[in-house]
Amino acid sequence: MDSGDDIRSPEGGFNEFPRRLPENCVEYLLFVIDSKLEARNLLSELENVRKAAIQLCDSVAKDYIWQRDSFQLRIERDQDLVYLHGTTDYGDSIEDEWLIVYLLRELTKSFPTLWVRIFDDDGEFLLVEAANVLPKWLSPEIDANRSWIHDGNLHLLPLAASSGAKRPLSLVEAVGYIKSNPNTLVHSAFIEAEAFYRLEKYPGQIADSIHRSLVTIPRKLAYILHEKPSTIAPAIEAFYLRDPISIKPLKSPSTDIHFPPKDLVTVSIKFTKTLFAQLKSQRFSPPPIWNAIFEAAEKGTSGADDTPKKLARLEMGMKVTSGFEMLATNADAKDNRLAREFAMLLEDVEEDGIQALPTDKDIETWEDVHKDDNESWLDINFEDFEDELQGNHGSRNRQKGEFGDSSAQADLKKIVSRFEAFLNDESAGIEGAELEDMDEDDDDISDEEDSDDEDKEVSFDEEQFSRMMREMMGLPAVEPTGSEKIPDVSMPVTTQDTTVEEDDDDAIRQLSTQMEAELKEHGALKLDPEPEKAKAIEARDGVGSKGKAKADGEQKAGSGEESSEDEVDVDYNLAKNLLESFKSQAGMAGPAGNILGMMGLQLPRDEDEDEEEDDD
Structure with a gap:
């Protein structure tokens, strides 16, 4: 294969590498597709959509705190396409992503010509939600640019959009197909219900995701949070992702900090549940400048019933204040709109001085200043x-x-x-989930079909297999009794399948017979040792004819039934081979030693010959 075809484009430039979204990011594209709309009016229509989207977000999610980035849209041109584009980094808050899906779905209900495509770093996450009801032809390998939201519904581009080929679609192809064939798109109520299942709890979920908690913080910080509640998000992120450099100003006594633990007030702060959980779960030792505050709080409220609550509010306030202190070190340089807004607000407050800060009476007039939500959802x-x-x-x-x-x-x-x-799916195969049309070619499919056919034809007869193995090893056959008796293999065969099995049995039997004959020729299967070999064994063991007779007599006296003909048969060749194999191990681990060890036999090392050689 010519690598140049993959690297260079026909114009001679380099092809771009496939673009991939950063982690925890959602991207959305909004197209106005109307054959009656003139090209010069497209930009004005897109601007109307953008303004309507911002107004919808402000009205529905006015008090919502975005984890990192908020919902945003801008006009973009790409490959002769003009559309609205937005990317939001939702961090650890998956609710941000589904809130955007809700906003875009509601937006399409107001614009009949609006088509929306939305995806994240995992791909078509709406199709992932509806994976159990998707058609079998729609696999993750070809689902790119096939799911679109229009008029509040979810539509899928069929295989016809790619000329019937199972391949992913480009954005240009998808938009072109929608323009030319808008009535051929697939719309399924089952797929839509599964894909939009999480949207059923909206818009009520927006208010349910907010958590208010009483914390004890400096008055200056209380004023900033009252003016800009959403700045709590970048501050908690700075605290949650802290490093030794960001903590250094808090531990250095000579450093001037922006929020010293002075003039503390207890106010209710608004969090999202994700932000509150991140802050609550962190173990953080108070900086040195907070130690005196905690000691005074423990002494001043010792024995009081509300001591645990006051200390918990002080601890949460210390964490919040530390997070804002870390954020203030380089907030103006951060690529975050809320962080920059916090930096400007902090600069204005420090310039105005103490007179700009609210009094206790002013704080009492704030909305929900004493609200403290239940934290049981954390448990x-x-x-x-x-x-x-x-x-x-x-x-x-x-x-x-x-x-x-x-x-x-x-x-x-x-x-x-x-x-x-x-x-409980009875239609599922032995592998459980079906993997049709995914990473398969014709060869693989044919192989799997052959394998399935083989599995259906093969049946294992344990008794017949045992009998054949005993015959091959020269052991006496055990005849089954009653209903367990193996049918005679010479019985008439009436079907083609049984004929094939009979041929296989004959072939295996012939092979086993040949192996048995060859083993007998070399004496491997001789169970009765020859007289000469028996004498050799007796001489080796130091047992003469008298010793043998004595042993036989003792054996008869002990059992009363055994005779000299019932001696234990010894395969001389097998014993010799085992001993030779053990000797070749030279005292190291080996197969013969392992087998003997499993049988409970521990043979000594054969060192006599080595010692004799040394003496010579």
Whole structure:
């Protein structure tokens, strides 16, 4: 293969490497597709869509705190395509991604000519949600650019969009097919229900994702958070991803910090549940400048009933303040809009001084200043979790719905129901999930079909196999009795399959007969030693005729039934081969030693010959 075909384009330039989204990012493309719309009016229509999208976001998600990036759109041109494009880094908050899906779906209901494509670093995540109801031809290898949101519904581009070939579509091909064949797209209510399942809890989920908590922080920081609540996101991220360099200003007594632990006030701060969990779960020792504050708080409230709550609020406030302190070190240089807004607000507050800060009376007028939400959603009772998995909603004296929130229960029930459906799927093959049309070629398919046919034809007869092995090894055959008796292989054959099996048996029998004859020729299967070899064995063991008779007499006296003819048969060749093999090991580990050891025999090293050679 000519590597130049892969590296250089026909124009002589380099082809671009496949672009891949960064981790935890979602990308969305908005197209206005209307054959009646003139090209010069396309830009104005896209601008109308952009303004409507921003207004929708401001109205629906006005109080929402984005983890990293917010919902955003800009006009972009690419390969003769003009569309709105946006990318959002949602970090650890998957709710940000689904909120964007909700916004875009609602937006398409207002614009009949709007078509939206959305995906993340995992690919077509909407199709992943609906994986169990997708058509078999739609595999992850060819699903690129095939899922589109239009008029609030999910549409799929069929194989006809790629001329019937099972390959991924380019963006230009997908848009072109929608323009020319909008009525041939696939719309399934089952696929749509699965793909948009998480959207059922919106828009109520936006308010449910917010958590308010009382914390004790400096007055300056309380004012900044009141003016710009969304700055809590970059501050907690700075705290959550802290490093020794960012912590250094907090541990250095000579460094001037922006938020010293002075003039502390207790106010309610708004978090998302993701941000609050990140902050709450972190173990962080108070910086030196906070030690005196904690000691005074423990002494001043010792013995009071609310001491644990006050210390918990102080600890959370210390973490929040430390996060903002870390953020302030280089906030103006960060590639984050909220961080830059915080830097400008902090600069204005420091220039205005103390007179710009709110008084206690001013703080009392703030909305929800004393609100403190329940934190029970953080607790996981693993016994209750096990009950939910097993469907025992009423066990352990627990009321139904007490485990987690409603969304967590719904998601868990859906997972369990899908798993049970998978296990109870009688149409599934031996491998479980079907993998049709994925990474298969004709050769692989034909091989698998042949293998399946072979599996159907092959049947294992344990008794017949045992009999054949005994014959091959020269052991006496054991005749089965009753119903277990093996049918005579010379019985008339009535079917072609049994004829094939009979031929195979004859071939195996002939082969075993030849092997048996060859082994007998070399004496490997002789169970009765010849007189000369028996004498040699007796002489080697130091047992003469008298000793043998004495041993026979003792054996008869002990058993009363055995005779001299019932002596243990010894295969001289086999014993000789074992001894020679053991000797060749030279005292090291080897097959003969291992076999003898498994039989409970430990032979000494054969050192006589070596010693004689040394004496010579």
